[in-house]
């Protein structure tokens with residue numbers, strides 16, 4: 001069995017403050033980890049460690065190819081949505097459809113509503129083909145049908161051998177292994 005993410009004895013410090021330490025975890029294909037905890041406990045930092053955007057102050061992180069959806073939309077605001085997503089490549093049309101965005105594919109990214117922009121960032125991740133998805137507050141701003149779309153998308157990714165780490169204060173659709181930071 002391939003491991004898609006492994007933290008071994010990881011400590012994370014930011015701005016001189018220790019957020020967490022001795023964190024070990026492993027995600028295999030099909031796994032999903034829901035990271036919860038108070039504001040500032042290090043949920044987004046954990047995602048950045050997994051993405052290789054941040055280095056642990058102790059321990060080791062090993063990860064498969066990742067795609068991350070966080071505060072940074074990473075789509076050109078001036079381009080129509082489909083073209084903006086195409087910059088990153090992958091199965092753009094399928095991802096637009098999976099997130100109910102096909103009717104908006106010619107709308108400039110800057111005109112999307114908050115919930116539509118959240119779905120666009122999820123479409124970028126879905127199109128990527130990366131086995132490990134890192135999702136920061138993926139359900140924030142989504143209406144109930146969009147949460148259902150998110151649940152279906154994640155279930156399909158997991159059944160296809162992918163894994164997901166999501167940081168969220170909200171309940172997430174489907175079955176997740178919980179990890180509580182800040183305790």
Ligand SMILES: Nc1ncnc2c1ncn2[C@@H]1O[C@H](COP(=O)(O)OP(=O)(O)OP(=O)(O)O)[C@@H](O)[C@H]1O
Nearest residue numbers: 014015019037038039040041042043044045046167
């Ligand atoms: N670039 C940075 N430099 C220094 N400290 C930072 C930086 N980014 C974040 N921090 C600090 O790291 C701590 C953890 O931040 P992080 O965003 O990981 O928390 P979080 O659990 O995701 O919070 P929230 O629930 O508010 O989203 C916070 O105290 C924050 O101020």
